[in-house]
Amino acid sequence: MDQERLSHAKDVSNGDTENGQSMHTTKRRRKRNPLVWLASRAALCGAWIVRVLLYLLYGICGLILLLGRGILDMCRGLVVPLGKLKHALMQPVRIQMRNADRVQQNMRAARHKGKKHFAAALLKSAHTYLWGENGLMITIFHYVAPVASLAFLVGVVLYGAHLxxxxxxxxxxxxxxxxxxxxxxxxxxxxxxxxxxxxxxxxxxxxxxxxxxxxxxxxxxxxxxxxxxxxxxxxxxxVLTKACGVFVDDAFVGAVASNQEVEFALSERLADFNAPAGATDVQYENAVTFRSGMYLEDSLLDTEEMIEKLTASERYRSQYTVQQGESVVQVAKKFSMAESELRELNPDLEEGECQAGDRLTVIKTNSFLPIQYTERMTLTSFIDFDSIEVNTSSVNKGDTQILVPGVKGEKSNVVDIVYVDGAEASRKVIRSEVLSEPVTEQVGIGTYTAQPMSKNTVLRGSGQFSWPVDGGYISDPFISDRNHKGLDIAAPAGTEIYAADAGTVTYAGWNAGGYGYLVMVDHGNGYVTVYGHCSMIYVSEGQEVSRGQRMAAVGSTGRSTGNHLHFEVRYNGMYCDPTGFLRVNAD
Structure with a gap:
């Protein structure tokens, strides 16, 4: 018994072992076949997509069903009014059918009573059926009358619209x-x-x-x-007469019996007009028109009188103000006058030229019908320059100086000038070409503030050079009692020294001739300025400096007995008195 249990247990154990081996084998197979795993996943994704599509289709079908129900409900709502309309339309038909049945019954009943009764019943039934209370003709009229009325109304409207x-x-x-x-x-x-x-x-x-x-x-x-x-x-x-009216710019002038001679006279006047060579568009300034019709006899003029009225003109003297840039020749041409005639009327001109603002006597023409013409000319005119202000240390504060002179530009203009009665009336520029651009004027606004320490130091020189020290005073003039070749300006050690004008540093360093630390600036116009006995130098040889630029500091190097700047001005190697070029505290 125990052996059987053991044997059975062994068998079970063996069976479990085989199942375990089988499961391990399956797992190994799955690991060894990834395609099967991918296929299963793809099948699951496909099933999920199909499910989503089915839900979507279900939703669409539900929406269609909902819309269908709405349409059906709306149709159901129309059933009752449509039914009433049908009943209203069919009611007369039903009445006529009943009337027809009633006529047939009457006719059958009358047939048994004899021919006389049949004929009388036939006439009575026919009259009742056609013209009775609900007769056929009355019913047809009820249908036809509104349609006919509407058609008549439409016809009347259409007819009236085309009238x-x-x-x-x-x-x-x-x-x-x-x-x-x-x-x-x-x-x-x-x-x-x-x-x-x-x-x-x-x-x-x-x-x-x-x-x-x-x-x-x-x-x-x-x-x-x-x-x-x-x-x-x-x-x-x-009292009227048939005539031809003459109008100038639509204003009535008078009437004539015939306009042919008047038109010929006006055309001949244009042909005889002495226009300048090259003039174009020779015509009357005003439009002359002729209109035939009925006119008052009092407005009728004879042909010669009308021609004289239209061609009348007078010359008279007038005053003209000369404009900027106009010459005597230009003024004379402006009024179709000879230059000699203009000078004769204005003896003060003699052989000279006129100036802008001069009042000249000229001859003008006043015509009832002025003649105008156009002359194309090429004229040169100026282009004004702009002016700008520039802050600069090259000018003492409170002073101004033109740094760059302004230059007008020039342009060539092709101009159509319209003359009326020989005098210029208007001009129109056809095209322009710039010959030279204007140069902008630059006005320097002084920012240079270096001045002597005392307002009592007054120098009335040209101002070509500025005071070169921030403060100080003149401790020794030019020449003095020891043939001094410069101007000594005493100031505390370290006081800044500035360039008296723009230029190029030609020397910056120690000078063994007694100047100590020295700076020399060549201003490019023959002038050289010299700055001696400096304690420090801030510039180097070859450097470009501007007016008022810091270059050095006051000191007492070289042959010097105190802190000061030895300032020289040389022109082509000759020593000049610096005070002749400095302007400080002067009105």
Missing amino acids: QYGLVVQYNGEEIGVIASEEEFDAAASEVHKRIADVELAEPLIYTPKFSLTIVNDTSDYVPTSVLADRMLSSSDA
Whole structure:
């Protein structure tokens, strides 16, 4: 018994061992086949994607179903009104069907009573069916009448839209024509005013019109403005005549029997006009027009009188102010005068030139119809320069100095000059070309503050050089009693020394000739300044320095008995008195 249990236990143990080995084998196989694992994962992802798509499709179907239900509910809501509409439309049909059945029953009943009763019943039934209370004709009328009325209304509107309307003008009790709008009458009234502008009867000839609407079959029925003006004048009591009106810039001048001679005279005057060579667009300044129509006899002029009026002109003296840059020749040309004529009218000119602002006597022409022409010229004009201020230590504080002179530029202009009656009226620049650019003027505003220690030290030199020490006083003048070749300026040791003007440092170092530490500056114009006995030097040879730039410090090096600056001015090697170039505390 115990052996069997042991044997069974052994078998079980062996079985577990085999199962364990099997599981280990499966795991090993899985590890050895990654493709199977990837395939399973792909299948799971695919299943998840399909599931998402199914949910999405389910949602779309639900939305469609919801919309369908909404449409169905809306249709259901229309069922009742549609049913009522159908009932209303079909009710007359049902009535007529019942009437037809009733007629048939009456006819069957009358047939058994004899032919006489049948004929009478037939007539009565037919009348009742067609013209009774709910007869067929009455029903048809109820349907047809609204449709016919609507069609008639549409037809009337369409017909009226294509009609043309006009205003019948009643003037002084007479119908004088049809116009499109009241503005045309206003234009005709304005034309009448122009024709009678120089006649005292102007106001009594203008009456208040009356307008009434009418249908116009053709646009040719409208009356033109000129014809309407003729009819307005004709309806008055004034004495009229058919003539040709002359207008200058739309202003009435007078009327003539014929305009041919007047036009010829004006054209001949233009042809005889002595325009300068190269002049173009020779024409009258004002527009001259001729309009045929009815005019007052009082405004009628004979041809010669009209020609004389239009071509009249006079010459008279006037004063002219000369503009900047104008010469005698230019002024004479401006008024189509000879230079000799202009000088004769202005004896003070003699052979000289005029100046801007001079008042000259010139000859002007005043014509009823001025003649104008255009002359193209190439002129040179100046371009003004700008001016700017620049702070500079090269100028003492409180003083100004032009550092860079301004220079005007020049440009060439192609100009069309319009002359009226020989005098320049206007000019227009066609194109320009800059010949030279202007140079900007630079005005130096002084910032240099070095001055003698005392206001009592006054030097009235040229100011070419500035005081070279921040303070100090003159302790020994030029020459003095020992042939002193410079100017000694005493100041405490270490006081700053400045360049008296811009230049190039030609020497900076120790001088064995008694100057001690020395700086020399060549200013490039023959002048050299010298700074001796310095305690320290801050510049080097070859360095460019500006006016007022710090170069050294006051000291007492070399042959010196105290702290001071020995300052010299040399011109081409010759010693000059520095005070002749310094200007300090001077008015």
